[in-house]
Amino acid sequence: MINSKKQAVLPVLVLVYVLVCSILVFTYQDEKKSPPEIETPRSSFYQKENVQSRQEYEQEMLVNPATGKVPANIRKQELEFAREVNLQNTLNKTPRSASSGNGTKNHQLLWLPVGPENIAGRTRAIALDIRNEQIILAGGVSGGVWKSENLGQNWFKTTASDQLQSVTTITQDIRTGKEDIWYYGTGELVGNSSRAPGAPFRGDGIFKSTNGGDSWEPLPSTQSNSPGIFNSPFQYVWDITTNPNNLAEDEVLAAIYGAIVRSTDGGQTWTTVLGTDLINNPPTFDLNNIPAEFFTDIHRTESGVFYATLSSATNMAGGESRNGGIYRSEDGQNWQRILSLFRPGEESFRRIEIASSRSNPGLLYFLAESSKGYRLWKYVEGEGFTDYSANVPIETEELEAFDSQGSYNLTVAIHPTNPNVVFIGGTNLYRSTDGFATADNISWIGGYDPESENISTYPNHHPDQHAIHFIHAFPDALISTNDGGVFITSDSRAEKVTYIPLNNTFVTTQFYTASYSRYPLEEVVLGGTQDNGSILTLDKLVNQGPNGIRILGGDGGFTASTPYGYYYYLSFQNSRIFRLTLNRNAEITSFARVDPVGGGTDPSQSYLFVNPYVLDPNNANRMYLAGGDFVWYNQNLSQIPAGSQSPARVNWKRLTRTEVQAGVISAIQVSTNPKDIVYYGTGNGQLFRIDNAHSDIYSVKEITGQEFPVGGYIRCIAIDPTDANHILVAFSNYGVKSLFRSTDGGTTFTHVSGNLEEFEDGTGNGPSFRWAAIVPKTDGTKLYYAATSTGLYSTTSLEGNVVWEQESPEGIGNMVVNMIDFRQSDGKMVAATHGNGLYTAQADGVVPNENLVVEEDFEIANVYPNPFADEVTIEVNAPRTRLLIIRVYDSRGNEVKRVTSNLAFVGQNDFFWDGTNSLGQPVGNGVYLIRVTYEQKSYSRKVVLQRE
Template identity: 20%
Template structure:
């Protein structure tokens, strides 16, 4: 059936060639239209996969093996002597509410409200209020390794902190102690050269510290100038526990043989073996616990938990470790006693409850309880107390992967991959306690144009902070699992992309409130589905990449159909195909629209209708195509009674027999200005008629890439990732044969998307040229851009419009940095070694050449993982390393350590917000780093304001600048802090008013620097109530409010 259309005259205004008033920054943070679907959080990752990825980051270029602890200590020594950067200072972006992997907790013996905790790569923290809040111990950072493994304390308050890890392979720098509550630190003699000390214990009433070392059990008597070897069996000491008074000490030696002393360490006896009363050997890991007090027989109860990937057995001795009984044998997935979920070598801890020597808590994936109910031999039952996959607000939630348990009376502190957990009664309830405890480990990070940040965290999912939560540093989880690479759209910051292990990818169109799977679908036959554990197609570390460009050469277009009249010269904001983005366009001709359209009487035509003899239907014959059926009818137009005709209805062609004929009026309306006529069919009035439209260029372009390990390594891509309503995502393989199987990729685009540089952790860089010039509007787009479409078997034909080339700069390439102003200028980093940073000035040529950039610290340089070239000054390089962030402002001739706040913590990703104010970027030049143990940090040291571009304030006026004025905490019972952004260096005035309009407080600050600022408002003299806060900085103004409780 013919529908209402304009049928006469000029019907369209095409404007694909020229945009009269296009503004790239006029994009709204619009929400998409996604629906929440179930996201399974019931699959735990493999700790072995995470370890393999970390090992790949610590390869020695000279040996091809993991770098030695000796070399790591040399690197640490060299870094400690370097100048701290005066040019770059970083500020913490958080999270202050998530935590991270923790294996060391100590309740202070002098005051149980004081608790110490150490992240495995985040340094030392201290709480003065029983873990309600935490502060970093800054004095520790300046001297000591951030890789904390264990803590112990003497009764006199001397606190010991051990460093190094045999799980992640990070070397330490010994055992440190403080006698003044953390103000100063001293290394225990003889420990600085040890590869790692994974466990220390100290009898609470003694002055002797016991240590595990790779050479065996050692002890240190306070004041001695060296360690004392302890006579046990041959081999290293792997685990250690002691009774509170030091009488009973139990240690794992060599192949985890159990040695016990019941005479305060004077002698040790081998209690391992296959016979009765002994502890079996051969387990990959063994953990011990000793009761807090003697049992009913006057002896200490000692427990041994043996694991490989799962439980091998648990043993108990109720006579000071002299005779042992096994009370449970091996078990694991998929049994009901699945404590470790194939990770028994990674997460294992056991602790005896304070009041009952015959009750223990066992930590693996979750927390379990075992209580003895029978003697001779000891026997009892297990009960699971926690569930890691519940919401953190649940009283049964404890984060997965438990490593530490310490008691303060009946109060239990738990260290796990989620930081700190607390319980006043483990059989009743738990809660996380991470406020201020930022030891979160990020693999990858993202940022938005307003300064919001997101990161993919080890065992803590993908976390987002738009600085609109209860504190400036608070994050919220967008998706779970292990988080890896992530992206935030610059054009529309509500569009987020997240990942988890083994190729899982998600997309959100509403700022993270809801997420849906976003991966190439369907994959060709023979590929494992995304998210398949252990799949050869999908490495543990999932890699995605988003690149966006406001492309004035775009061949894509959008058509605007008006819903109102628009005059020549009027400026319209027309929706881009990219969701949430708008194109500013000034009309060169008017657009016409009728809300109510009445027919034009002079155009009405009397037409023929017929009645169908078969079903009695009246048919307005002029509205359909029809032909006579056969040759037996009249053949006339219109037909006559008795004729049989074939009518092409909307539902399909059907036979009609003419029963009778009639007439009807066919209505038309006219737009005189256009000379256009609208076909109204049988309606004399219709509604919502657009007479013409305008088609304009759509400059919002992007490429979204995802790695798949097939055909020698593939990158799949789509240009429709930001087009949330696109019916077809049009995925395809842009390049094959790039290598990679650890998921250790880095991908960087040139600004215009036409040069793509790829490394997969080998010595080769792959460059793909031409992607930025392929557009989805082209009829040959799929052939131009891709090897093959998703779901179509691979063919040998490469893309028509792109080219691939490879070049070999040497080394094992970890990261690439591309100058956003010059695609020829790239820097690569290659891990450890003196010549680990190289630069090319002709990277787009047929044969790029590279030269060495001055090394950070010669042969003792830290491992280099990622790099950025500053957007304005190419002599400025910022490099993420195994020991923090390093900066050069002279092209590599000299380097400074920019890691104050996260010294010594690995940094795997560095990113710069390189777009300008004119591009709509409110943080131009800001640099973000993702640390693996201290969260996300940023620096505004190279931040520019709109005054730095084209005379200042072009594109965005000072009145339009987003100040992001934010009070935290809010509500508050005491003081509050105001965070805000300054567009320019300025004097600042803060005025606080009560609800009666009276000024109750005024604060003035002189010459505050442009960028992020925080001003404290003291609340001691403020009454309970709501307060209005006004901020004035030149022409910049903002208002907010807070509540004093």
């Protein structure tokens, strides 16, 4: 039997090793020198520098401003509401007249999934089919359940598009004849969003499959039926296992919020067998008000003995549970505490993970995170506990300190045939060859790269470990899941462990942002992701080969690109923005950090975790940035010198009249036609308009709508490319009116959320609006899009009773869509989901940007002001994107300064000289010659410097 398993699995392992990334062919620079390395921050959710900003960002964006809380149970309720909306739209699907004000049918686009199919998202749940280990089921915490039938070479999704996607654990019934029964649990209590019980990606019970995981149905006994309160402990499921020793009954045990629960009828009914009984409380109870064990775990050994852990930490600050401890049971019903962890005033225990030895089932390890650090115990049945906590890795020259990030990532495993080889995972993955009996035989084998001077990931691996599994037929083969998906190694005991990603078509990437490349010759999407940095993705169907490349690490933010290729703008968390050039393999060939010195420095009004900025669609060398309490403007990004990883000073201006007295600037957008109008909004519901934003005579006017929700979070401002007075303003909070339209530049607004609000006043279970777009067509019509927490919607009319219809119900479905973007030159569109990657579509007949006019000849169009005292602008028009050099000479012919040696893009380009020499020192008053060299020709103008 073992030999037959080896014969079945071995070819697959060999095939896994030959998975390689395809070479991308872009219009990038092709340089053969080693690419420069950018120091990137860590992307971990609970990394010290990230935890507060990410929690606050996600929480403030979603809370009902009237209560300050995310509505309890909102995920389930908004999904049910979305189903009602879709059902009503289907029932009402009749031909409509163009003047009906309710949109027209058949305007939906064909949205195709484009991955990236080789870069996955956070994966907590995984299990191998006991009958055939080539069959794997894995779950993304916001991406649903996926199945592979060839050991992870490729995957297909088995949860329906309208089902809950928050998968945290998965298990199989291993009894003979019952192997097609599977269960998965939902609800990530620590990690996916802020800890409020109504968090947007929370769970709602346990799902069951009776056909090998090909489809799923919720267990009604675990579903919450009372909206508005946290009343079910099944909303957070830590772990599930079955009892193969009970041949007469379908016995399931689950570690849920506060307790271990047991069912003997396949999940139809449950009883609490350990911990705090929360399932028998009246449905009106708010579980926030009942002290309960915050972390639980359940584990079954190879011999069928059960072990469970309950944290002493509870949901109450400072409250400790007397139940905290480690427990043992031989029948899953009667439990004995074998180690008490109730130590009030001394130590508080949080999450405690369990592992047992396959070759010696009476040997176990328990890994815990506590108020005093980390605890690691070895337990042998009949002998008791040995404390190896002192040997958990600490910072040395060879090792980085073990870090579970507040119990977010924590896992432990024992080698199947050698119980002395033990693995523990936090941010990194570690291996001990003496069971952590000493600190001398520990190796760092995954997560971050121990050999990198900067922060980078271990080769073909990823930080933040969540699960470890072994293959029975090949005991040294180890499957690791983490925030980057699923990875395999054939030799977990090698001195240098080598991994192969198993993420081909495992599309669980969590995107915050996405933008379609503005260069018309590129079919490329840029996107910022949670945990996976900033990714470049080829726009092509999944299953056509690897199409994603991680360009920057950290948590990815906003992205942008120029209409001429060459420059790409990507960012990390908290608005660290880089201008990049890339070669044909999408490797960085040059970079410059471009965010401004002084931006976001007010601690009470700092940058957002995912902070917005935008390039001017008429002049991609100009950037407008949400700087916390001010809008910042850069007049020419290309003049910023390459190579710096520090904030930039060159050409940045803080637009002082844009100051917001309270809140943080949360959205910003610049117009196409007419030019130079900027709208910006705040996280407390204020909206402003800047006219002549590019000039010193800019003006600012507050245009906050009278019906805007007080304290609402403006997530997006969409501007009609053909009419800057036509805008949409999207609020992302729950429980408020979500989408407003103005056709007069903000003088008046109309509420246009339509059928996506349950009630006209915005209350109820309508979705959170994340983004909006206006797409003008050459036939005079317009397409309107709303990206929401229950999918992507569209309409062709915002008049009368607005009816939004779901785009791609079978593809995007009810996934959270954080952003949409379209390329005006040809109508290419992208939708960024938080859990299932990117989808692209083609909108035909889109009105192009007529402002991007190609000049016939090069010219210095203007040099002003002349005379000047502080700064002179050199305006040039270029017929082609080419290298341009600007030098300044004094009256004796001496070169004073090289102002720039960089690109001039097609069309208008503005460069600036501040009256200093090459050392940055002010030069004297007088006449200076400005010489511009372009395509081996020189052009000159005189300018007078006249300081008072």
